[in-house]
Amino acid sequence: MTETALPASPPKPSAAARAGTFLRLFARNRMAAFGGGLLALILLVALAAPILPLQDPFAQDTTQRFLRPFSEGHWLGTDHLGRDLLSRLIWGTQLSLLVGVSATLLAALAGSTLGVVAGFLGGRIDNVIMRSVDTVMAFPYILLALAIVAALGPGLVNALIAVAVVNIPFFARNIRGVTVTLANKEFVDAARLSGMGDTRIIASEIVPNILPVIVIAMSTTVGWMILETAGLSFLGLGSQPPVPDLGSMLGEGRNALISHPHTSIIPGLMIFAIVIGVNLLGDGIRDALDPRLRSGALTRPLPATLVDRAETPAIAAKPDALLSLEDLRVEFRLGRRTLKAVNGVSLDIAPGECLGLIGESGSGKSVTALSVMGLVASPPGVIAGGALRFQGRDLLAMKPGELRRLRGDKVAYIFQDPLATLHPLYRIGEQIAEAIRVHHPVPQAEAMARAVALLKQVRIPNAKSRAGNYPHELSGGMRQRVGIAMALANEPELIIADEPTTALDVTVQAQILKLLEDLRRERGLAILFITHDFGVVAQLCDRVAVMYAGEIVESGPAQAILDAPAHPYTRRLIACVPELGGGRRTLAAIPGLPPGADDLPQGCAFAPRCDKAQAACRAGRVALTGQEPGRGVRCLFPETAEDRTETA
Amino acid sequence: MTAALKIEDLGKTFGGGRGLFDRQRPAVQAVADATLSVARGETLGVVGESGCGKSTFARMLVGLLPPTTGRIEIEGENLGAQAGRDPAAFGRVIQYVFQDPISSLNPRKTVEQIIEAPLKHLHAMPREARRKRIAEIFDAVNLRPEFLSRYPHEFSGGQAQRIGIARALAASPRILLLDEPVSALDVSVQAQVLNLLAHLKAEFDLTYLFISHDLAVVEAVSDRVAVMYFGRIVELGRAEEIFQAPRHPYTALLARSAPVVGRPLGAGEDGSGELPNPLDPPQGCAFAMRCPKATELCRTTRPDMQELTPGHATACHHPL
Numbered sequence: 001m002t003e004t005a006l007p008a009s010p011p012k013p014s015a016a017a018r019a020g021t022f023l024r025l026f027a028r029n030r031m032a033a034f035g036g037g038l039l040a041l042i043l044l045v046a047l048a049a050p051i052l053p054l055q056d057p058f059a060q061d062t063t064q065r066f067l068r069p070f071s072e073g074h075w076l077g078t079d080h081l082g083r084d085l086l087s088r089l090i091w092g093t094q095l096s097l098l099v100g101v102s103a104t105l106l107a108a109l110a111g112s113t114l115g116v117v118a119g120f121l122g123g124r125i126d127n128v129i130m131r132s133v134d135t136v137m138a139f140p141y142i143l144l145a146l147a148i149v150a151a152l153g154p155g156l157v158n159a160l161i162a163v164a165v166v167n168i169p170f171f172a173r174n175i176r177g178v179t180v181t182l183a184n185k186e187f188v189d190a191a192r193l194s195g196m197g198d199t200r201i202i203a204s205e206i207v208p209n210i211l212p213v214i215v216i217a218m219s220t221t222v223g224w225m226i227l228e229t230a231g232l233s234f235l236g237l238g239s240q241p242p243v244p245d246l247g248s249m250l251g252e253g254r255n256a257l258i259s260h261p262h263t264s265i266i267p268g269l270m271i272f273a274i275v276i277g278v279n280l281l282g283d284g285i286r287d288a289l290d291p292r293l294r295s296g297a298l299t300r301p302l303p304a305t306l307v308d309r310a311e312t313p314a315i316a317a318k319p320d321a322l323l324s325l326e327d328l329r330v331e332f333r334l335g336r337r338t339l340k341a342v343n344g345v346s347l348d349i350a351p352g353e354c355l356g357l358i359g360e361s362g363s364g365k366s367v368t369a370l371s372v373m374g375l376v377a378s379p380p381g382v383i384a385g386g387a388l389r390f391q392g393r394d395l396l397a398m399k400p401g402e403l404r405r406l407r408g409d410k411v412a413y414i415f416q417d418p419l420a421t422l423h424p425l426y427r428i429g430e431q432i433a434e435a436i437r438v439h440h441p442v443p444q445a446e447a448m449a450r451a452v453a454l455l456k457q458v459r460i461p462n463a464k465s466r467a468g469n470y471p472h473e474l475s476g477g478m479r480q481r482v483g484i485a486m487a488l489a490n491e492p493e494l495i496i497a498d499e500p501t502t503a504l505d506v507t508v509q510a511q512i513l514k515l516l517e518d519l520r521r522e523r524g525l526a527i528l529f530i531t532h533d534f535g536v537v538a539q540l541c542d543r544v545a546v547m548y549a550g551e552i553v554e555s556g557p558a559q560a561i562l563d564a565p566a567h568p569y570t571r572r573l574i575a576c577v578p579e580l581g582g583g584r585r586t587l588a589a590i591p592g593l594p595p596g597a598d599d600l601p602q603g604c605a606f607a608p609r610c611d612k613a614q615a616a617c618r619a620g621r622v623a624l625t626g627q628e629p630g631r632g633v634r635c636l637f638p639e640t641a642e643d644r645t646e647t648a
Numbered sequence: 649m650t651a652a653l654k655i656e657d658l659g660k661t662f663g664g665g666r667g668l669f670d671r672q673r674p675a676v677q678a679v680a681d682a683t684l685s686v687a688r689g690e691t692l693g694v695v696g697e698s699g700c701g702k703s704t705f706a707r708m709l710v711g712l713l714p715p716t717t718g719r720i721e722i723e724g725e726n727l728g729a730q731a732g733r734d735p736a737a738f739g740r741v742i743q744y745v746f747q748d749p750i751s752s753l754n755p756r757k758t759v760e761q762i763i764e765a766p767l768k769h770l771h772a773m774p775r776e777a778r779r780k781r782i783a784e785i786f787d788a789v790n791l792r793p794e795f796l797s798r799y800p801h802e803f804s805g806g807q808a809q810r811i812g813i814a815r816a817l818a819a820s821p822r823i824l825l826l827d828e829p830v831s832a833l834d835v836s837v838q839a840q841v842l843n844l845l846a847h848l849k850a851e852f853d854l855t856y857l858f859i860s861h862d863l864a865v866v867e868a869v870s871d872r873v874a875v876m877y878f879g880r881i882v883e884l885g886r887a888e889e890i891f892q893a894p895r896h897p898y899t900a901l902l903a904r905s906a907p908v909v910g911r912p913l914g915a916g917e918d919g920s921g922e923l924p925n926p927l928d929p930p931q932g933c934a935f936a937m938r939c940p941k942a943t944e945l946c947r948t949t950r951p952d953m954q955e956l957t958p959g960h961a962t963a964c965h966h967p968l
């Protein structure tokens with residue numbers, strides 16, 4: 001999705017609010033908080049080692065060998081040389097943490113540098129770097145570390161280097177991937193045109209954007225690295241006696257494992273506590289930095305949009321309406337904020353009718369359309385009021401199973417991006433056949449034949465051979481036709497088309513619109529057509545409803561509204577649309593922006609941008625009233641013939 | 649008077665050459681034989697469908713992509729040698745305004761840091777002078793000074809696009825290349841940006857190249873329009889003429905397909921409307937498979953650009 005004006009995407013919070021969200025998400029995660037607490041405690045004690053009243057960790061006393069924990073003068077007992085275990089544990093923890101963290105930093109620095117250089121420069125350099133990295137990765141992990149220490153000689157610094165080296169590929173691969181994506185971003189091109197060289201672009205455009213990724217990668221690997229250094233020390237290749245680290249303590253304790261288990265259990269428990277703490281915390285950081293979790297995406301969406309109405313409106317069944325929406329209200333409940341996306345929308349669609357729903361980005365068109373079949377994701381979406389009826393049946397009272405049977409059968413959707421509905425790994429013919437068989441138990445061969453017939457019907461040339469294509473083998477216009485064929489698979493009564501031609505070129509758009517028009521004529525389909533293009537509405541729709549800030553501000557016959565718009569917003573919006581054949585000219589604009597869905601004005605939502613606004617407009621909600629039969633306008637001072645000639 | 653921009657036989661082929669093990673790699677000709685000149689102060693519109701090579705063309709003009717053939721001359725100076733190697737040499741004379749306003753701004757930089765980059769790196773302007781210049785530009789694009797310390801995600805699409813324009817203007821270029829500058833915006837906001845562009849052009853004495861797929865917008869802002877199809881310019885003429893009286897069948901199809909209030913549907917074409925395969929380009933006219941007027945000549949010989957009336961040229965054997 002491309003970013004359009006702010007209200008289109010959920011409004012982006014400020015830096016402070018984002019930090020708040022981070023902390024809240026983080027705290028919500030109990031395990032992460034526990035890990036963080038545990039780690040903080042260990043860290044505090046380890047760092048305080050020099051000032052704690054600890055005994056000398058090197059002082060030997062052979063008379064006091066293998067004292068048990070809780071002995072006089074030695075809380076955790078002593079080891080095989082009679083050295084105080086508590087003191088050695090704390091100093092050893094400090095050393096292990098220091099080495100593990102340093103190894104992580106080293107690996108992150110080296111790996112990220114390689115990754116950034118490879119990803120940014122690409123070509124041959126990328127090839128050479130990534131091949132070498134792959135070679136390193138091909139060796140078993142611990143074997144490589146052992147080989148490095150063997151070559152450099154035992155010692156803590158060498159163990160650190162070995163652990164860092166074996167972890168470089170992990171960072172290099174991750175960071176290269178992110179860098180490649182970033183290097184193709186438009187802001188990098190913009191930086192080049194601003195006269196920046198490669199080094200400067202890496203430093204100021206790329207690195208700041210990959211830092212969060214590096215932090216996440218570090219937090220998930222530091223636990224492993226501590227463990228690996230401990231492993232090398234355990235084998236006697238890391239810290240050398242008498243200096244304690246957790247691995248060497250474990251190694252020394254091993255000889256007395258049976259007779260005096262406490263000498264190995266104590267450092268073992270500490271390693272366990274550190275790794276658990278680091279990993280829980282790392283997972284917590286990762287989750288809190290992951291934007292998908294912010295909107296509660298990890299809580300599994302319900303099968304249908306949640307309905308939470310204060311009262312169930314009693315509505316008279318309208319016999320002549322195929323679909324009717326009555327005072328529909330849809331909200332997104334995001335923590336303390338509530339976005340009111342749809343605020344009391346009422347619409348009727350008769351069988352065979354094409355109703356255009358038009359409005360700017362973020363006006364609530366898609367949410368209205370999706371809520372008809374309960375497709376708004378819950379959480380955070382909630383139907384907060386109103387009623388929905390299809391062929392007289394109450395859609396909001398239906399069980400999820402019933403609703404699912406209607407979806408794709410009696411009511412079908414066509415989306416802007418047909419790839420959203422097509423599975424990339426199945427042939428299009430199979431997918432259409434499958435869509436038929438979900439709702440109607442027909443033999444595979446028959447379903448396949450129907451699929452080909454449908455492809456023919458949407459004017460796909462060589463339908464039979466095309467049925468064997470995968471979605472990616474088709475052009476955008478062809479894919480959208482397949483999307484329409486899918487929607488037609490079960491002979492629906494109603495098609496809800498959400499901007500089906502917006503992503504297409506004009507010549508293809510013209511073909512798709514013609515196709516929809518023909519289908520409507522031939523099969524008596526009703527269409528709810530969502531668009532932001534008045535030209536399309538004029539050509540395809542019988543009636544039109546104009547949306548602004550989640551409300552319908554004007555509705556009526558398409559031609560009548562285009563000829564004589566009654567709402568100031570409609571009139572000015574029409575004036576903004578350039579039309580072919582108008583010649584060179586200045587275009588009309590509407591100053592300002594639509595209100596945010598979490599900050600709707602009390603009165604008329606258009607008042608801040610309306611040049612006719614008066615105190616009465618801002619006082620309270622304006623009702624939709626009809627001047628002429630079949631028309632409605634939500635304005636206290638509707639346009640008059642004079643207003644309209646003024647702009648013409 | 650020298651032309652602001654002059655290009656001759658500009659072309660770009662991707663791929664090709666020999667790969668590993670001496671295999672011939674497939675070559676795709678994205679742009680071929682583009683020749684045109686843009687007068688100072690003019691707005692040249694470029695239209696064409698997705699995949700026709702508009703963006704490749706644009707990226708060559710601003711020096712982000714080295715052309716395979718041809719030359720680029722800006723204000724009489726040949727920039728061919730620097731193409732693709734030294735974008736800064738281009739940056740001082742021609743700047744780019746991107747289609748997606750948000751993704752063309754680095755999310756981790758403040759607006760001020762973004763706008764001062766060209767002043768710093770292209771013009772080595774000292775701090776005080778930079779401040780003054782930024783204030784002037786910000787005023788010119790109608791943005792409030794307090795926005796300078798904010799980050800890109802805090803802006804709406806229209807505001808972000810104005811920031812992108814401000815950054816381009818900061819380089820004091822002679823030419824602005826506008827690549828679909830309003831397609832990501834709502835209609836009510838689109839006009840705000842277009843009108844601003846018109847005003848800036850007069851104020852800073854600029855030349856525009858305006859790329860768009862929206863014919864009505866192009867017609868409203870351009871002096872002349874170039875129509876591209878399958879990597880080639882197929883028609884070039886005055887804006888008020890080209891869609892009213894197109895000479896190339898493809899331009900005519902475009903003009904017929906645009907949705908217009910009051911015109912019935914179905915004026916477009918019936919066929920599949922598919923583009924030829926770029927890996928196996930047709931020998932003759934690339935439009936022949938969709939063209940109702942195609943003849944044997946069209947399928948075998950590629951038509952060259954010919955001036956039919958003064959200022960109106962097309963590449964078609966049987967112009968309308």
Ligand SMILES: Nc1ncnc2c1ncn2[C@@H]1O[C@H](COP(=O)(O)OP(=O)(O)OP(=O)(O)O)[C@@H](O)[C@H]1O
Binds near residue numbers: 008010364
């Ligand atoms: N999943 C979601 N979580 C939170 N807010 C949402 C969600 N989906 C939509 N919204 C909000 O609901 C409002 C209406 O959005 P909607 O998608 O219906 O607009 P639209 O009219 O279809 O716009 P467009 O023309 O861009 O498609 C917007 O304010 C949007 O930010």
Ligand code: SF4
Binds near residue numbers: 605
């Ligand atoms: S109600 Fe008032 S503010 Fe709203 S559109 Fe009508 S005149 Fe304008």
Ligand code: SF4
Binds near residue numbers: 933936
């Ligand atoms: S050259 Fe022939 S095929 Fe090509 S556009 Fe002209 S008439 Fe049509």
Ligand SMILES: [Mg+2]
Binds near residue numbers: 365367
């Ligand atoms: Mg939408």
